[in-house]
Amino acid sequence: MSKPRFYVTTAIAYPNGRPHMGHAYEVVTTDVVARFKRLDGFDVRFLTGTDEHGLKIDQAARAAGKPPKAYVDEMVAPFQALDAALGISFDRFIRTTDTDHKALVQALWQRMAANGDLYLGRYEGWYSVRDEAYYDEGELVAGDDGTKLSPQGTPVEWTVEESWFFKLSAYQDRLLALYEAHPEYIQPLSRFNEMRAFVAGGLSDLSVSRTSFTWGIPVPGDERHVMYVWLDALANYLTGAGGLDGEWWPADLHVVGKDVVRFHTVYWPAFLMSAGLPLPKTVFGHGHVLNRGEKMSKSLGNVVDPAAMVERFGVDRLRWFLCREVAFGEDGSYSDDAIVERTNADLANGIGNLAQRSLSMVAKNLGGVMPVRGEAGESEVRLKEAFMAGSEAYFAAMNALALHKALDALMSMVTAANGYFAENAPWALAKTDVTRMAEVLAATLDATRRIVILTQPFMPSSTAQLLDQLGVSAELRDFSGLNTPVAAGAQLPAPAGVFPRITLDS
């Protein structure tokens, strides 16, 4: 029997600066989903990468005195290094400058053209180079000296250029029908409502080429034009699927920031419909993570380098924090204090302590040999019930992409296990009833094993260490091994703390 497939992507990052926490957040959460699906028996393909064309890159390269390709080659390195530091389990890191991608985008263009959806027109308006966008007269604001500025306060100039257009307006009904038939296409619900309202309000045709710069993929048959960056960028998901008729297409899940939901839920499906291709199943718009509740900006001086955070707190602490503290789909905020507090409470005091206290008793009292479980008494039944409920909540939450709720469920299991341990006080039993002590330890160890197996998507590296200590063999670490306890009599390695408490001044 072949495994079911699951194709998941992040948005691709624009490497005109250093990666920030937003990138880290997106790749971590998507990685969690990818790992969860693998453990749950899916054959997963996970795509991430960089969006390397466009005017801003061209200009930045010029400013740096480098050809654009050489420039992006340099700029991409920190993104790849960050992915490595974060333990991102992607199957391909796509770059829109990859040769197979260029070929694919041109083939996609030709299919859309063959369908009669592309036509040559003229684009004019107030253009902001910085924003890489046109604005209507009415959107402009006046600068201090009376000059016209974009809503973002950047300079604009009146620009006229020939452009190819995509007949987006022709797709309004089909998009609305898509939303109607597949409300799960856009998540969370708040984004769905916004996008449906946007489309219902009417669509204008979309300019999809530029002549004002050359750093992009040429339009087939009209080499004066390069393709509009979004057409180029969105098509990366097809390239990563193996091409126009790639074996991995359609994607099951695009994880993107809430700021680019429109491109993924309006333009992208319209492009695909035009090319006669299947549509992705779900686009999930996550929120933004803010530093102490404030947007990061250079002027505020609160720009945080996620690689430095990894260095400081450790990958798994950062991964845990981002998934646990921020409701997936909502905005959230982070701070050093919050990370320390959260991870000490959950990891050091919770999961880590549970593992350490039970393992060390087995090491000291039973020579590190996995004890035999006894008949389930009332206490064991309650533990089991808590775990069944917790496990069910965990899987429901994970499948609904409610990562934070899944961790909530996981912590309820940790609490139940710690409660079971304290209630049965095996340290007291060590003096009165060693057999019963061994049974309590066995039950606790098995509870811990289940918790750690379920935690793997979130903290792959430290859970691997814990599973080693718990004596769980490699082939029993996915979810199919959940109900297979470690055999009694197995020799466990010497336990060592995996989640030490941390303090800020260290």
Place this chain on the structure above:
RNA sequence: GGCAGCGUAGCUCAGUUGGUGAGAGCGCCGGAUUCAUAACCCGGAGGUCGGCAGUUCAAAUCUGCCCGCUGCUACCA
């Protein structure tokens, strides 16, 4: 301006179709304990459920208005 959503303990949030004394986690305080990373376990304090006015036997939960915040979107100069 329009549409949508939000405002509940110090913090982050749950609170089905209105109805037993308003909850969870974290933080804080106390107790108990010593297996464990001064952790775990038990208990406690903390809230006029944004404001005002209504509907109702009864509203955090419905209606109206107001204040504050967020998102999407439009328009005027």
